[in-house]
Amino acid sequence: MLSEVDIAALLLTLKVAGIATVLLLIFGTPIAWWLVRTPSRWKGVVNALVALPLVLPPTVLGFYLLVLMGPYGPVGRFTAEVGLGTLPFTFGGVIVASVLYSLPFVVQPLQTAFAAIGERPLEVAATLRAGPLDTFFSVVVPLARPGFMTATVLGFAHTVGEFGVVLMVGGNIPGKTRVVSVQIYNHVEAMEYAQAHGLAACLLAFSFVVLLLLYGVNPKPGRRYGQ
Amino acid sequence: MGNKLRLRFNISYPGFALDVDLELPGRGITALFGHSGSGKTTCLRAVAGLERAADGYLEVNGEVWQDGGKGTFVPTHRRALGYVFQEASLFSHLSVRDNLNYGLKRSAAKAQGVRFEQAVEWLDIAALLGRRPEHLSGGERQRVAIARALLSKPRLLLFDEPLAALDLKRKAEILPYLERLHDTLDIPMLYVSHSPDEVARLADHLVLLAEGKAVASGPLQETLARIDLPAVFADDAGVVIDAVIGGHDDNDHLSRLDFAGGTIYVSRQAKPLGRNVRCRIHARDVSLNLEHMDNSSILNIIRANVVAVADTDNPANVLVRLDAAGTPLLARITRRSLQHLAIRPGVGLWAQIKAVALLG
Known part of the structure; x- marks a missing residue:
């Protein structure tokens, strides 16, 4: 049913989404925490920047990433300088693009979850001798667990579903940047509707299961502290 | 240090x-x-x-x-x-x-x-x-x-x-x-x-x-017991006395509490002799008498001297600070009674305590 190339695209997609999700959690968590806690006046700016991918056409984001990471862009020059080469049309480039593209889907649920915890548990932890980092891992993370679940699932699913950014930044290189959504596009271009169906059905089923998990397993995302 | x-x-x-x-x-x-x-x-x-x-x-x-x-x-x-x-x-x-x-x-x-x-x-x-x-x-x-x-x-x-x-x-x-x-x-x-x-x-x-x-x-x-403060506990003004259980009277079902300024009786307590107890006497539960009333139903009558008099929130009432051999007491009486009995600092009188609340 699925050809070898299709399966390779599927596996690549899972790999991209898996790595991107881990990176998203690593970078998204401190950003979300900072956005909730900071009194800084830059908060609005950072919030808007993080949310940009929600409203921008993926081609716009992809275009600028291409320019920035290309051999003449500042990021590209830097990566070339430190010996990483340039990122466009590589696996690494797809990862970078995916992380940026899915950032709001991870940061926003975390922000909501962190804000819902409120000040009190942090104060309680401090009066029980827990330092800030200790408090974060022993109190904030467990209390925000539903938020982390939502962020992980949304970040992963959204990365799986991306198309425009990957096409712009990664191109269409089998085994390196040709993810499922691009492969479906290829099939349709070539009028191979049956093959397109096979992959499309996979994505449809996957997305449905993900959302089912999100709404079914996590029915009370707002379970408040102390209640 | x-x-x-x-x-x-x-x-x-x-x-x-x-x-x-x-x-x-x-x-x-x-x-x-x-x-x-x-x-x-x-x-x-x-x-x-x-x-x-x-x-x-x-x-x-x-x-x-x-x-x-x-x-x-x-x-x-x-x-x-x-x-x-x-x-x-x-x-x-x-x-x-x-x-x-x-x-x-x-x-x-x-x-x-x-x-x-x-x-x-x-x-x-x-x-x-x-x-x-x-x-x-x-x-x-x-x-x-x-x-x-x-x-x-x-x-x-x-x-x-x-x-x-x-x-x-x-x-x-x-x-x-x-x-x-x-x-x-x-x-x-x-x-x-x-x-x-x-x-x-x-x-x-x-x-x-x-x-x-x-x-x-x-x-x-x-x-x-300070009356110079603006209505410490307002209507709940009163003193706290730390006393010791001094005796039990099983006939009348009473316990005697001893404190520096005298003794008071309360209903029989299930506490052993010598146990420290704290009780509270509201100013509103203390009335004043220039003579010792032998024919009163009030059990607890304590000899005390007037230390000071102060106004309360209610212009009809005054708060009288008393000293019972070192133990401060407060009494809330009407301004009319104050004048009628000529109560002023230095006067010796009898404080009649209508109610004692045992704490704990």
Whole structure:
């Protein structure tokens, strides 16, 4: 049913989404925490920047990433300088693009979850001798667990579903940047509707299961502290 | 150094400023009493380091936690304190046992403190250890919160209206545990409250706060008997007397309480002779008589001298401060009676006590 190339695209997609999700959690968590806690006046700016991918056409984001990471862009020059080469049309480039593209889907649920915890548990932890980092891992993370679940699932699913950014930044290189959504596009271009169906059905089923998990397993995302 | 608490805080918010400078005893319960908005909770939070006063000084039994002049500010998690919050503050993601262990694990290993089993026994929470906080009643949650604070080996215990969120029945259920802590622990405790009953029952030292300032600070008995303060407990004005059970009369079902100024009888107490008890006498329950009434139904009549007279909120009434051989008493009488009996400082008379409330 699925050809070898299709399966390779599927596996690549899972790999991209898996790595991107881990990176998203690593970078998204401190950003979300900072956005909730900071009194800084830059908060609005950072919030808007993080949310940009929600409203921008993926081609716009992809275009600028291409320019920035290309051999003449500042990021590209830097990566070339430190010996990483340039990122466009590589696996690494797809990862970078995916992380940026899915950032709001991870940061926003975390922000909501962190804000819902409120000040009190942090104060309680401090009066029980827990330092800030200790408090974060022993109190904030467990209390925000539903938020982390939502962020992980949304970040992963959204990365799986991306198309425009990957096409712009990664191109269409089998085994390196040709993810499922691009492969479906290829099939349709070539009028191979049956093959397109096979992959499309996979994505449809996957997305449905993900959302089912999100709404079914996590029915009370707002379970408040102390209640 | 020394066995005391020194605290000075100056914090300004829009529309409110806390400005206190106090020296408090280094053991026993000090009540911070005041109406809402008086700054008592802000003061407690400043002691905990949860509120940072730009200008402040805090010394707890010789250890400096804050010194604005030197720029010293020990963060909350490095202060050996226990804090019991007003509402449920247990971590909902942890069982009761893990809540208790949270502070215990993080407290200095070599510090002297209460053992796990001891705290569990004192607060009677052995049966709750496996439960989650959401399956506890309000009173049980506070008992666990108190035990958790104890187990973090504090050198200072802070209570922020720990009973305010509970109904009367639950309050009565917790008070004995707090009394037990008071009798057992050797560390100072600051207890924020707006309940005269709790203060009268628990406190050794009283700080009155109003509009961010400490209006009075002194031993409980003395401070409660001050009539120069604007309506300390208002309608609840009265004194607290520490007495000893001096005898039981099983025929009349009475117990005799001895204190410095005399004796009073209360209904038979199930307490052994020699036990210390604290009782409260409201000013409104004390009437004055120039002669000893032998034919009165009132049992408790005490010889006293008038020390001072002061106005009350109600222009028809005055508050009379009495001295019964060293024990202060308050009586609230009408202005008409004051004039009729020519009561003024120095006059000796008989105080008739209509009701005595035994605390605890």
